[in-house]
Amino acid sequence: MIHPRLLRRTALAAAVGLTGALLPVVLTMPPAQAADGPCLSEKPTGGSLLGGGTRCDDVNQPDTTITSATPTPTSGGYINSKSISIAFAGAYADADTDPISFECKFQDPTQAAASWSACTSPFSKSDLNDSKAGNYTFSVRALDSNDNAIDATSKPSGLGGSGATSDIPDLDESPATMSFRVDTVAPAVYILNVPFDADNPDKPLVYTQSPSFRLAASEANVALTCTIDTTDYPCQVGITTFADLPPGDHTLTVNGADPAGNTDPTPESVQFAVPENITTTSKAWTTLKQSTYVGGDYITTRTKGASVRVPADNYRDLRLLCSTGPKYGVVQLIFPSGKPVTIDLYRKKRTRHDIIVIQDRFSQLRTGGVTIKVISDNKPVILDGLLAH
Numbered sequence: 001m002i003h004p005r006l007l008r009r010t011a012l013a014a015a016v017g018l019t020g021a022l023l024p025v026v027l028t029m030p031p032a033q034a035a036d037g038p039c040l041s042e043k044p045t046g047g048s049l050l051g052g053g054t055r056c057d058d059v060n061q062p063d064t065t066i067t068s069a070t071p072t073p074t075s076g077g078y079i080n081s082k083s084i085s086i087a088f089a090g091a092y093a094d095a096d097t098d099p100i101s102f103e104c105k106f107q108d109p110t111q112a113a114a115s116w117s118a119c120t121s122p123f124s125k126s127d128l129n130d131s132k133a134g135n136y137t138f139s140v141r142a143l144d145s146n147d148n149a150i151d152a153t154s155k156p157s158g159l160g161g162s163g164a165t166s167d168i169p170d171l172d173e174s175p176a177t178m179s180f181r182v183d184t185v186a187p188a189v190y191i192l193n194v195p196f197d198a199d200n201p202d203k204p205l206v207y208t209q210s211p212s213f214r215l216a217a218s219e220a221n222v223a224l225t226c227t228i229d230t231t232d233y234p235c236q237v238g239i240t241t242f243a244d245l246p247p248g249d250h251t252l253t254v255n256g257a258d259p260a261g262n263t264d265p266t267p268e269s270v271q272f273a274v275p276e277n278i279t280t281t282s283k284a285w286t287t288l289k290q291s292t293y294v295g296g297d298y299i300t301t302r303t304k305g306a307s308v309r310v311p312a313d314n315y316r317d318l319r320l321l322c323s324t325g326p327k328y329g330v331v332q333l334i335f336p337s338g339k340p341v342t343i344d345l346y347r348k349k350r351t352r353h354d355i356i357v358i359q360d361r362f363s364q365l366r367t368g369g370v371t372i373k374v375i376s377d378n379k380p381v382i383l384d385g386l387l388a389h
């Protein structure tokens with residue numbers, strides 16, 4: 001392979017040589033047989049005390065490798081720093097022992113085309129700007145310092161010397177490059193639909209075991225991370241449903257990382273309370289499936305004396321999730337200790353998903369399961385869930 005630029009250079013060298021009285025002689029001679037490699041050095045060999053000798057083209061270029069970058073760009077190609085340090089190395093594939101030097105080029109996407117200049121490893125750059133719109137590009141090429149300084153086609157000084165017919169450039173013509181973007185701005189994450197509960201604002205009831213939250217971030221391509229209490233849950237920008245949570249109090253914490261790995265220094269969190277689903281296998285009750293109810297079902301009966309036991313532990317705030325209306329009956333809540341509480345489900349207007357506060361968050365601490373017993377006769381009772389926290 002002969003580089004086009006070399007062809008020009010060789011022609012020029014030949015023209016320079018074709019001068020004076022030698023001209024006719026040279027024209028009749030075959031082209032000089034230069035040793036065109038492979039060789040390791042372009043210094044003349046075989047000369048005498050009078051100089052001369054033969055040049056050979058070192059045609060093997062050193063290879064350049066970027067060995068590390070600090071910080072290392074993320075898989076998305078970002079660093080979250082205003083400075084970077086890039087280390088590199090050069091090597092020969094053959095036995096060349098000529099010293100290797102380097103030239104670097106650092107292209108700022110907002111600046112005119114950069115040019116090569118001598119550099120050593122590591123190359124450092126500071127005062128970088130956030131560059132989401134374009135890449136910074138670093139390039140480095142290794143040079144065979146000795147042979148890069150020699151035009152192998154030139155005739156050695158002195159008598160009888162000859163140059164090579166070509167000089168393949170003595171630097172790596174396929175430079176090592178790396179591109180990256182800079183993002184030093186941390187994203188902010190948001191939980192947009194925090195549940196509201198006037199009876200217990202700090203630990204609001206969600207009327208489901210599978211609550212949905214609308215999550216958002218201040219910039220695009222933010223990967224959210226969600227934990228409920230201490231368990232990680234998959235989540236994303238938009239609506240995420242956390243399915244089948246156990247009853248009781250929970251804390252959802254949301255954070256997010258942008259492609260540069262910046263995270264929100266103030267993660268968002270929200271507390272909420274999930275009710276216990278009321279279920280039974282007793283023949284006195286009928287279970288009906290309906291997705292809008294806690295646990296996807298409710299139980300119903302008209303039988304006086306029918307009862308169901310619901311687990312509960314260490315609670316003050318106690319609420320019954322049930323239907324109320326003009327035709328509904330009466331139930332009694334029986335506790336392991338203390339007096340039973342009678343709840344009349346009669347209301348003027350029907351409410352399919354009603355919440356009856358039996359005792360509030362300032363009430364005495366209770367523990368142990370609650371038994372709900374029907375004390376009305378032949379009136380519908382529909383029970384859905386119980387919040388005890």
Ligand SMILES: [Ca+2]
Binds near residue numbers: 042058096144
């Ligand atoms: Ca060399």
Ligand SMILES: [Ca+2]
Binds near residue numbers: 150151168
């Ligand atoms: Ca050279």
Ligand SMILES: [Ca+2]
Binds near residue numbers: 147168169
């Ligand atoms: Ca060369």
Ligand SMILES: [Ca+2]
Binds near residue numbers: 293294296297384
């Ligand atoms: Ca239910």
